[in-house]
Amino acid sequence: MTSPHLALSCQVCHRAPAMEIHVRRHVGMVLLMRFVSWRGVVCREHGLMITKEFLKKTLAQGWWGYLSFVINWFVIAKDLMVQSKLKKLDEPQPLPGTPADEAIEAAPEPGQAFA
Numbered sequence: 001m002t003s004p005h006l007a008l009s010c011q012v013c014h015r016a017p018a019m020e021i022h023v024r025r026h027v028g029m030v031l032l033m034r035f036v037s038w039r040g041v042v043c044r045e046h047g048l049m050i051t052k053e054f055l056k057k058t059l060a061q062g063w064w065g066y067l068s069f070v071i072n073w074f075v076i077a078k079d080l081m082v083q084s085k086l087k088k089l090d091e092p093q094p095l096p097g098t099p100a101d102e103a104i105e106a107a108p109e110p111g112q113a114f115a
C-alpha cells in the first residue's frame with residue numbers, strides 16, 4: 001500500500017500517514033469577529049480530534065454577529081472538507097525504523113495535545 005502522505009509523519013504521535021491540514025474557526029461578537037486558525041501535520045486520529053474541537057467551538061461561538069452568521073457557514077464547510085480528507089488517510093502506523101513502543105509512548109493522552 002503506497003500513499004502520497006507516507007513521507008509525512010504526525011507532529012503529535014510521529015506516526016504515518018499524515019497530512020498537512022489548515023483548520024479555521026470563527027468567533028462572532030455582534031459587531032466584531034475573530035478568526036482562529038491552526039496549521040500542522042497530523043495523522044487521521046489527531047487530525048480528526050483537532051477538527052472536531054474546532055467545529056465544536058465554531059458551532060457554539062460562530063453565529064453571534066451579522067456578518068458572522070454568513071461567514072460561519074464557509075468556515076464550517078472548509079473544516080468539514082478537511083475532515084473528509086483526513087478520513088481518507090489510512091490508519092496511522094509507526095514509521096519504519098521507529099520502535100512501536102516508542103511511538104505509542106510519545107503519543108499524548110487524548111485532550112492533552114492541545115492544552
Ligand SMILES: [Zn+2]
Binds near residue numbers: 042044047
Ligand atoms: Zn497522530
